[in-house]
Amino acid sequence: MIGTIDELAGKGITIKQEVELTDEGFYINSDRTRVIVTGKTDTGVLYGVFHLLRFMQRRKRISNRDIIENPVIKVRMLNHWDNPGNVPEGRSSVERGYAGKSIFKWDDLEGNEQRYIDYARMLASLGINGSVINNVNTAKKGLEGWKLLTPEYLPKLAYLAGIFRRYGIKLYISVNFFSPVKIGGLADADPREAIVQRWWKNKADEIYGEIPDFGGYLVKADSEGEPGPNAYGLTHADGANLLARSLKPHGGIVMWRAFVYGHGNSNPDRSAQAYEMFKPLDGDFDDNAIVQIKIGPQDFQIREPTHPLFSAMPKTNQILEVQITQEYTGHSEHICFLVPQWKEALDFDTKALGYGTEVKKILSGEAFGYKHSGIVGVSNIGDDPNWTGHLLAQANLYGFGRLAWNPNLLSHKILKEWTRQTFGSNKKVRDVTSSILSASRKTYEDYTMSLGIGFMTNGGGDTPEGHFSPDPAKRQEYHRADRQGVGYDRTVDADSHSCFASQYQPAVYDTYKSLETCPEELLLFFHHLPYTYKLSSGKTIIQHIYDSHNEGVLQVEKFLSDWKSLEGLIDTERFEHVLNKIDGQIGYAKEWRDTMNAYFLKKSRIPDNSVNALAATHSSMSNMSYDQTVTVVALDGNGTTAYNASENNVTVLSLDTNDDRHK
DSSP, rough: OOOEHHHTTTTTTTOTTOOOOOOOOOOEEEEOEEEEESSSSHHHHHHHHHHHHHHHHOOOOOOOOOOOOOOOSSSEEEEEEEEOOOTTOOSBBBOOOOSOOSSHHHOOGGGGGGHHHHHHHHHHHHHOOOEEOOOOOOOOOGGOGGGGGGGTTTHHHHHHHHHHHTOOOEEEEOOOOHHHHTTTSSSSSOTTEEEHHHHHHHHHHHHHHHTTTTTTTEEEBBBBBBBOOOGGOOOOHHHHHHHHHGGGGGTOOEEOOOOOOTTTTTTSSSHHHHHHEEEEEEEEETTTEEEEEEESSSOOOSSSSOOGGGGTTSSSSEEEEEEESOTTTTTTSSSSHHHHHEEEHOBOOOOOTTOBHHHHHTTTTTTTTOOEEEEEEEEEOOOTTTTTSSSSGGHHHHHHHHHHOTTTTTTHHHHHHHHHHHHHOOHHHHHHHHHHHHHHHHHHHHHHHOTTOOOOBBOTTTTTTTSBBOOGGGGHHHOOOOEEEOOOOSSSSSOOOOOOOGOOOOHHHHHHHHTTTOOOGGGGHHHEEEEBBBTTTBBBHHHHHHHHHHHHHHHHHHHHHHHTTTTBBBBBHHHHHHHHHHHHHHHHHHHHHHHHHHHHHHHOOOOOOTTTTHHHHHHHHOOOTTTTOEEOOSSSSSSSSSSSSHHHHHEEEEEOOTTTTTT
């Protein structure tokens, strides 16, 4: 029996009184003869049906069940970075998109209707209830996302919203703060001007006239070329409130990104800048405005601490932004299961109200009583047949939805759900796939950079090739590697004057500032230490750098051999797809290992003393391009080497081969 509580009551079926449901919650009750799926609304019933299907697909018993579920977090949303309109040369139709082109074919939406139905159904099956369908960068360098507010696009937005509505999904768009100028022809976009306020009000009225359940706006302002209220000497709260007030009569919200850096007299440490700009504004934002905060203070790195703003704005609605697309974690060419990273952030105890103030309690509204709060994920969806470019990257999209619905779920259980539904009943296939995905985050971290150092990738602007390859020499401001050591001292008394660590609550700061208590995986994020500093393993930092890069490559090679063992157990198309991806990943991992180990050898002039040193050096030099400068160790005592130093710009260090360690 499937229907809302009222519909079932009309058929004489009553639900026990102790069942308390929100509008999106569901109730499943079954015995040996019948199954009841119900909720207060059609959306709740839909979520219940998908939950039942999840049980069936995993071959779970469905009889004698009594399940009550409500989403823990209210706003559960995808942020697409898709670029509508004419895309400038060199840019992609999806910024940081690695799964083909945008699914939104603006010139032929109706011709692609089934794709949008499938998309909406997929999101609803995960409990996602909102989608921002265009890039937060709306105008810079010739982008045309700002045009979604024009009359040309309104019927198209209404068409998509009609499909989304059937699956409980609200449509949102990213807007440009200077829209009154760009679209309305006004002289400026000053929030204090009545004509500007009226323009935004009229625009909201126009949208809601066609889309009565329109969700609202996402705004990137005064950041990376996108304009904002700072142009008028005003704050981010002033800008957000202008838009929030235009939406409030209709029940809409505005999400205002806190990813802002590089202004005027900013802290020299980029990580500290968002806090310093937004913390003083706590309480200034309207109650339908939400500050959208990235998971960490840098920019979606493989390892960084949870953002300190989550504990710093108890009077301001907050929403967590994670990145499902792998901008800094290997694009769609590397396997990198990110759900454990998000789970760690959700479980992070900010200690804002004492012990037990985890981020998940802040986002649920439990900690600070927020009216609006939630979690958004930057989408990894494209028009590739498998949606995500890399088949195994589907696990990140699935895991995001499940954690957004219930942040108390465990990463390994989410992974178990996905593998069973994706690959069926063969235990070996499930075990191998789970093993690869479970190890993938640490593996990627190992062969790129561990101990909390981020931003080792190339720049590349907004091109598809950006933020992919190793380029440590151009990222020195983030890792601070020098002749003596490596890492960024962010403690209060640091010479860098960052003081970033003090932005956390005192009990958290005390943990990070002490070498004895700072988690080793974040050690070099908070401290600059000598290469000879010994870790808990007994290894020095420099030896750990060498070993982790070597071990990371070995682990990817193991991924390949493990996957090959599944031949004949998976359909050929999916087997060969993943096989080719892992084979390519080995090459990329070796490039990272070779570049990073050579770079730190040159910086530290301390050789790798592991048993793998000779093999790693040989591989490194065999793959080295002639324009790179590296330091290698001579293999005998008289300064000779198998590599041509003049051609390869090599600095040779002579070692004593009578020393067994050097041998």
